[in-house]
Amino acid sequence: MTVRSGRPPLAWRVGLLLVAIVLGVLLVVGLVVNRVVSGGFQSVLAGQQQQRLDDAADNLADGLDRRAGQIRALNLVRRLATNLGGEVRVVAADGTILAAFGRPPAAEVASYASPIVSSGQTVAMLEADLPAQVGNRGFLPLFNLSLLIGGVVTACAIALASVYVANRLTDPLRDVADAARRLGDGELGARATGGGDRESADLAASFNAMADRLQRSEMLRQRAASDIAHDLATPATVLESQLQAMVDGVVPAGRDNLEAARSAAAALGSVVSELNDLASAEAAPFHARPLAVDLADAIRQAELALDGLSRERGVRLRLSIAPLTRVRSDPGHLSRVLRNVIANAIGHSPAGGEVSIEAEAVAPDGGPALAPPHDVAIRITDLGPGIPPAEVPHIFERFYRADTARGVDPSTGRRHGTGIGLTIARELLAANGGRIAVERTGPGGTTFRIDLPGAGDVP
Known part of the structure; x- marks a missing residue:
């Protein structure tokens, strides 16, 4: 009779455990990579914004002293505010706002400033309030999507590999379990084949050695049952024949005949005594x-x-x-x-x-x-x-x-x-x-x- 547990097969449990571990590792790695790349990308964007502001400040320095230049400078500031998507201001050295274009962003703000230098002196400051996450609408969402797709593909590959590895690990166990079931059903020649690795081979060898001992013990038991039956039957038959002959008067109940009957009874008792001693030894030392x-x-x-x-x-x-x-x-x-x-x-x-x-x-x-x-x-x-x-x-x-x-x-x-x-x-x-x-x-x-x-x- 085979008793099966309600638990899932070991191969599936091992495979699911491996998949869970890999998914956990991928999740942690993905979060770390996302944070690192996001931070690095924001640093690059901030540098680019600052560089554009610095370039605009250099262009503004030449045109602030001339009227025609001032008009071009104001147009430059207006275009800069439009392109950057925030508020750009020109602030004099005394704090007076000379010009301001655009609107401050409604979301998180990143502030930038660049000096406007003319004849070696800072004559004004070019300031800007810009969206802090301006670049996330493009690169970062795409990067995160790529990271997610890569993680899913990797997880699927790992899942398949885990099932394969789990099956390879549990195949020797199933082989030994099958051999044990057949041995329990009376197939004394059932043996495990083992696997290619040392541990599986050792397991199969240990099981096969046990099966060999059981088979040998059963063979000896069957052979002994026949021989012991003969050892019991022979003196019992002799004893019965001797006693029956004396009862029927065929032979006299003399000393010699009684001694023959006693000898047969002693032989019978000797076999029974040995069997009783063995049973006692097996029951307890x-x-x-x-x-x-x-x-x-x-x-x-x-x-x-x-x-x-x-x-x-x-x-x-x-x-x-x-x-x-x-x-x-x-x-x-x-x-x-x-x-x-x-x-x-x-x-x-x-x-x-x-x-x-x-x-x-x-x-x-x-x-x-x-x-x-x-x-x-x-x-x-x-x-x-x-x-x-x-x-x-x-x-x-x-x-x-x-x-x-x-x-x-x-x-x-x-x-x-x-x-x-x-x-x-x-x-x-x-x-x-x-x-x-x-x-x-x-x-x-x-x-x-x-x-x-x-x-x-x-x-």
Whole structure:
């Protein structure tokens, strides 16, 4: 089932965000450019107006002393007032207005003045009151319109580019989301293709690695379900047959027949117990109550518990344990770990083979222990066919059982165990501050190493 949010697609949201940012930048830039150009243009206009007034003052200086010249000068002032669109005055040195033409502008006024110099002396002033924004009717409106059109075109181009970039950014996300939906619908082979950039490739690689683990886990689960069903069905069938035969009087309810029924019930209980332990470990971590445990005694108890299996397989156990070796562990957890790992070694050993169990004190770095505090290393070695190197990293996964000769019981042709014994051992050791690893493997056998903290003088 696919759940879709009511929010717009991420590509559109990213694109709109980019467009909004660009429009904001364009607006600010447009306002700044408009102010700068407008101010500069007004300065140019003011300079031009002042220059025209200065030129007129120079022309007036020659004609003020002669009557004919005065008439031409007055005509010049009149034309100047008409051309400039404001009031132009000729003011004598004592402040008397000699001539005035035009009207003061009704809007904002800019005042100009230029001296009229004759024979090296200022004889009058040419003054003008002109419109302050006289040039805005032409250049500035056209400039602002051009700026607006350019901004709109740029914004449209940026919008298209933003949508393209947003799609490129979100394509890998859509690809991963699609692969996740297909994976959730049961298509375990669904994988993400990723993008050309490093981040998209990393995202796709991480998703694909997760999908690989899920696919592998599902494969192991399906295979284990079949094998566990067989492991449960076989002892159940034997138990039912034995009991039915005794009920029907076909065979006597003697010691041997009752022992066979008990053995079948024990095998059935062992499988159920392993499944129950795994379910408990997955629901919550194991809770350990560590105590100082005599390792030699714990290993001997495990040996006794597995005596029937070792006799059945024809495998001999050889112990080599340093005296007074104690570990700090939950006794029940340690017993279960030893039984699981030793049983695994027995199951993979050939008939007539040997499983060696060695224990010694080691330093925390793995070397020989020269003084406390120290750890204890337990090595359990079988003489089986070994584990292929490619399968070693998976050996502690739940339900994992090798497909090679090591994972198959030659007497039955079926895989050994339920595939969860080593998983449980790892979880139990982790709860007690220990660890387990494959130390050596090859055609000559496999060695599992268990490390646990030494108990020292802890009671």
